Amino acid sequence: MIKLKDFFSFKQNRFFWLNIIGMVVVILAAIGGTLFWLDAYTHHGQSYLVPNVKHKSLEQAQLLLQNQNMQGVVVDSTYVKELSPGIILEQKPEGGMRVKEGRTIYLTINTREVPRVRIPDIIDNSSVRQAAAKLKAMKFKLTEPELIPGEQDWVYGIKYRGKSLKSGDKVPFEAVLTLCIGNTHLRDSLATDTLGLNLGQESEAQVDDSWF
Template structure:
């Protein structure tokens, strides 16, 4: 192909028209994509999250739906000073800005106090360790009850007059009382005298050893009279009078 023909085709209006049309299509596609994404993601638009703490769940739901937001319960807690179904916490927090349709996760107040299992602390820990474990999981402790035993050692747990054991599930708002040793375990008197026979000196056995009847001797006849005190017995077993 000669150079003149190549230049002539390159400068053709048809060729440049197609090139310009392709460029225009690409620009339109990019602009449409950007506009569509902005429209879909609500670019530049945000909603201020209201403070929901202390509100009833239904009231909070209506408030968020009016603002174009959604609500979902993610957890529950317990506060005896607040009514049931009251919102205790929220995520995102107050004054945060979110897009329309965003989900606000809330924690609501349970109508009943949670049941928590008693940890394995009975006869297994000191009073300091027991206090730390029980208060960490939310229990409230009363003044401990002293019992005979090793000082500051936990021997039991009592709640409302009932003895509890490891694994028992009780409401967390019920107070607990620890039974701890008073340190007088070794000072108490014992009713049993534990005497080591090997350490006793001069003790004599009060019992006398007697020999049994000779197997070769014939038993006394039933008709014989019982020997009187001080009487002699002959070889035949008959008393001498």
């Protein structure tokens, strides 16, 4: 039976202990190699300052990011009337943060074209109050309404630059629209005028008949 003292004796178990030492060396070398690879792969300890590219043109932003070993990618666009088309509105990560080399910076730009918006279904389907509230919520501008004979304050049509529109037609964002709304006074006046015209025609016919 092997005594504990003999088991730990290097002389008597030289081959066993050489294997153990070899295994430890291999494990340590593997760990060291892995850490070295990770350090090189992730550029451990190296970071770059993200430049602030807000309100820069896309071309200027791309150049600034490339100088910092980063790349910019446009992921969204929106429309801000007061700002120049094509400039950067938002960036992620924000300017001033530190990131790894090669990091992608996601950009939102101000669209180069005025977006077009569909006319909602309000023609012959809404009162002037309902229609105006819906259109203003969509950022449309309204002129003084055009009054036409019909039910009081009922929306019979919409015009843009003098052209009649249909529900679903597209017009520029914040376009100036004119509502064509009904007015009972005009309707009644038209009916009276029409009736008067008919009576006048009948009177003329009677006068003509009296000559015979």
